Amino acid sequence: MNAWRALLPLLAVLLLGAVFSGDGAFFAWETHRAVLREVSVMGMLACGMTVVILAGGIDLAVGSLLALGAVGFSWFVLRHGVSVWIALPAVLALGAAAGSVTGVLVARARIPAFIASLAMMVFARGLAKHWSGGQKISTYVQTPTGFQNVALPQIFEALDARVLGGQIAVVTLLFAASALVVYVILERLRLGRYVYAVGGNYEAARLAGVPVRRVLVFSYALCGLLAALAGICQAAQETQGDPETGLGYELDAIAMVVLGGTSLAGGRGRIGLTLIGALTLGYLQKVLSLNAYSTEARLMLTGAILIAAVLFQRRSAR
Amino acid sequence: MALVRRSFLGVVAALALLACSREKPAPAGPAPSASAVRDGYVIGVSQCNLGEPWRVQMNADILKAALAHPELRLVFKDAQNDSLRQRAQVEELAAQQVDLLIISPKEAAPLTKPVAEVYRKGIPVIVLDRAVEGEEYSTFIGADNRRIGREAGKLAKQMLGGKGKIVELKGLMTSTPAQDRHQGFLEGLALEPGSALRIVFEADMQWLEPNARKEMESALAANRSIDLVYAHNDPGAHGAYLAAKSMNRADKIKFIGIDALAHEGVAYVRQGLLDATFQYPTGGAEAIDVALRYLKGEKPEKKITLGTRVFTKQNVAQGGEAIP
Incomplete structure (x- = not known):
């Protein structure tokens, strides 16, 4: 589980960027700042996904829950002018509640995680579309007298701003905070040891007195909460709540976790590795984008490099 | 074995859930009074994907134009970006004996035959935005x-x-x-x-x-x-x-x-x-205009190309x- 094994693919991608630098753009700080911002939303999904995967599960619903969070937050704040201090906890609670439902289906009803979260993925997407009426919720509001422009709420501006002398995006800090919270839970609390125990050997953990069901429900609830947070950030960056946003993001989030070296079988992995995996994927996409590769080439290269990275990790793990 | 059966049930349950979510009713047309239906016309509208705001707008344009004509009743179907589902919905509408079909097909090849079958039954078919192959439809309306x-x-x-x-x-x-x-x-x-x-x-x-x-x-x-x-x-x-x-x-x-x-x-x-x-x-309003002309027994042109507006x-x- 050495971090260097996860770091090598990242270094290889960085080297690729240094060689194919897009007329030197790769060496500008702005490029790296952009990568850190671009990986943030998917990175938050990957943080939650890490906990679920460590507990031996999988959560396919994160992309839809992100859309639900984006729509919900925009509906409260943009459409109805609800205070941020009510909207924020409400949307996070909604995400956690949706995650708990998946968790209960897995832990109590013993529905396979793949199926339970697939159902939640479809359901949450439908709910997001229903809630928004199939349209994006933007600053442009239809009233009985026609269209009216409302000012973009401050919270949207604040979340999409850069701080620390304009050097780091707020969403990047939220991503870092999400990772830190997950780190504390996994590595410093008894709850974290339970997560590893449940994912490592469910039956043994149960016999050892670990509250296995509650641990499972918790992991999905945390994942749902982080997906809702990612949705709020997505809405702020798009200046609107789009019910179609985040399609397929769950696969990117899983790829980030696996690229870091966390085992899909559960019980083995680290949140730090997921951060490295997130950066690897983010930098790979940036290098391909800077050099304006065609979509065909990008998809093929991304697939090939993913396999190469995973094969490399497995080889050096032996 | 029990575990296998259990996960099998899980799969069935999930598939049922998926199927249910897709059978979500399409946005309803204007609720007609019984008398209006008796002497009026029913127009079937087959939309390929209401996941796109532009297509939501198309349906809204069709509905808005039709509301000015109380003799028209609309039945909307959303194929959710699936050609085969759209084909089935076209067949359903034909079986319900609509007086006219407006379709915005997902893609040409799989929908050419179902559209042609409706057309051969003598039901006028107005194809919107994306074309079908051949000539077996009434009018195509699209932008360039x-x-x-x-x-x-x-x-x-x-x-x-x-x-x-x-x-x-x-x-x-x-x-x-x-x-x-x-x-x-x-x-x-x-x-x-x-x-x-x-x-x-x-x-x-x-x-x-x-x-x-x-x-x-x-x-x-x-x-x-x-x-x-x-x-x-x-x-x-x-x-x-x-x-x-x-x-x-x-x-x-x-x-x-x-x-x-x-x-x-x-x-x-x-x-x-x-x-x-x-x-x-979207051509939604134009489609209703052309539909009314067909229902009155006129013979509108085969192809209508819409202009654009710059803002x-x-x-x-x-x-x-x-x-x-």
């Missing part, structure tokens, strides 16, 4: 993406005075609208070798705003100066604007988009984010300017 691209190219050239650096953010390039909007744009620009006007960065953002923002960040990083962004849809242009704004470079760049939905592209122009957007008309800062308050 290549023309819209050409107008965008001309406007870009005019805005820049024949000199400058352009970024093109393309829609999904395997789709014909994106290919036509690209090809038309090049024709409109009419670049000659050694021209001072050039496209310095192009990328496929697959119609998605977050992708457009990422690609624009790369374009900004790789190019010290950019004068104009042409995006194949308004969300793409908006994403590019947000990327430029966060690097304080938005005021030096002009942004052109396509689609001009009232609450999207037109709103962006009104807010001063985009410099221009070209309408890609700029100068004319947006007056509702844009028509380009016939």
Whole structure:
């Protein structure tokens, strides 16, 4: 589980960027700042996904829950002018509640995680579309007298701003905070040891007195909460709540976790590795984008490099 | 064994759930009174995918035009981007003996035969936006993406005075609208070798705003100066604007988009984010006009090509300017 094994693919991608630098753009700080911002939303999904995967599960619903969070937050704040201090906890609670439902289906009803979260993925997407009426919720509001422009709420501006002398995006800090919270839970609390125990050997953990069901429900609830947070950030960056946003993001989030070296079988992995995996994927996409590769080439290269990275990790793990 | 059976049940349950979610009822037409139905007409509307705001707008345009005619009753079906489901829905509508069918097909090949079968039964079929193969339909109504691209190219050239650096953010390039909007744009620009006007960065953002923002960040990083962004849809242009704004470079760049939905592209122009957007008309209102002519026994033309409208800062308050 050495971090260097996860770091090598990242270094290889960085080297690729240094060689194919897009007329030197790769060496500008702005490029790296952009990568850190671009990986943030998917990175938050990957943080939650890490906990679920460590507990031996999988959560396919994160992309839809992100859309639900984006729509919900925009509906409260943009459409109805609800205070941020009510909207924020409400949307996070909604995400956690949706995650708990998946968790209960897995832990109590013993529905396979793949199926339970697939159902939640479809359901949450439908709910997001229903809630928004199939349209994006933007600053442009239809009233009985026609269209009216409302000012973009401050919270949207604040979340999409850069701080620390304009050097780091707020969403990047939220991503870092999400990772830190997950780190504390996994590595410093008894709850974290339970997560590893449940994912490592469910039956043994149960016999050892670990509250296995509650641990499972918790992991999905945390994942749902982080997906809702990612949705709020997505809405702020798009200046609107789009019910179609985040399609397929769950696969990117899983790829980030696996690229870091966390085992899909559960019980083995680290949140730090997921951060490295997130950066690897983010930098790979940036290098391909800077050099304006065609979509065909990008998809093929991304697939090939993913396999190469995973094969490399497995080889050096032996 | 018990475990196998249990997971099998799980699969069945999930599939049932999936199926249920897809059988979500389509938006209802105007609730007709019984008498209105008896002497009126029923029009079936088969929409390929209501997941796209533009298609939601198309249905809204059809509904709005039909509301002015109390003798019309509409039955909407949403195929949710699935050709086979749309085929089944066309067959359902034919079985319900609608008086006329309006269809916006997902793709030509799989829907040509079902449409032809309805047409052969003597039910007029109006095909909207995307064509079917052959001649077995009544009227095709669509806009010309290549023309819209050409107008965008001309406007870009005019805005820049024949000199400058352009970024093109393309829609999904395997789709014909994106290919036509690209090809038309090049024709409109009419670049000659050694021209001072050039496209310095192009990328496929697959119609998605977050992708457009990422690609624009790369374009900004790789190019010290950019004068104009042409995006194949308004969300793409908006994403590019947000990327430029966060690097304080938005005021030096002009942004052109396509689609001009009232609450999207037109709103962006009104807010001063985009410099221009070209309408890609849905043809919903025209479809009802043509439908009424068929139902009255007239014989409208086989193909109707819709014009476009351009919305700029100068004319947006007056509702844009028509380009016939």
